[in-house]
Amino acid sequence: MDSTGIRSVLSAPLVTADRSWGAIKVYSDRAGAYDETEVGLLRRFAAQAAILVANVHTFRSAERLSDNLKRALHTRDLIATAKGIVMLREQLDPDQAMRWLIEQSSLSGTTLATLAETLVEAAGDEAG
Numbered sequence: 810m811d812s813t814g815i816r817s818v819l820s821a822p823l824v825t826a827d828r829s830w831g832a833i834k835v836y837s838d839r840a841g842a843y844d845e846t847e848v849g850l851l852r853r854f855a856a857q858a859a860i861l862v863a864n865v866h867t868f869r870s871a872e873r874l875s876d877n878l879k880r881a882l883h884t885r886d887l888i889a890t891a892k893g894i895v896m897l898r899e900q901l902d903p904d905q906a907m908r909w910l911i912e913q914s915s916l917s918g919t920t921l922a923t924l925a926e927t928l929v930e931a932a933g934d935e936a937g
Contacts, residue, residue: 817842821855825863833858884922891925894932 817837823830833855837843888910895906914921 814838816840819843819847819851821848821851823855823859823862825859828863830859830862830866884925887925887929888921891928894928 815836816839819835819837819842820832822832833851835843835847835851891910892903892906895901895909896903899906899909901909910921910924914924917924919927
């Protein structure tokens with residue numbers, strides 16, 4: 810027996826077809842506390858737990874992807890709106906307006922998305 814009082818350990822991997830997620834470990838202060846029944850039970854439990862962990866991971870990944878896509882679409886719309894504002898104000902064609910936005914972004918040291926948001930908000934303040 811070690812200083813922790815652990816005399817028996819039972820361990821089962823959390824594994825799905827494509828990934829290892831860790832392990833479940835069970836400890837006892839009794840030597841020889843586990844037999845084949847407990848081993849089989851822990852393995853079945855670990856297999857189900859691994860599926861649950863994999864499903865949660867898949868769901869969270871899908872959620873993050875969805876959030877990133879929403880942000881990207883919002884940013885794209887902001888930039889398109891800002892480009893329209895620049896086209897009107899500066900009498901530029903779409904390509905020239907985009908170059909103007911990129912140049913202003915670079916000169917101001919801000920991202921294109923931040924510049925676009927600022928232009929759109931300012932235009933909204935002027936209109937409203």
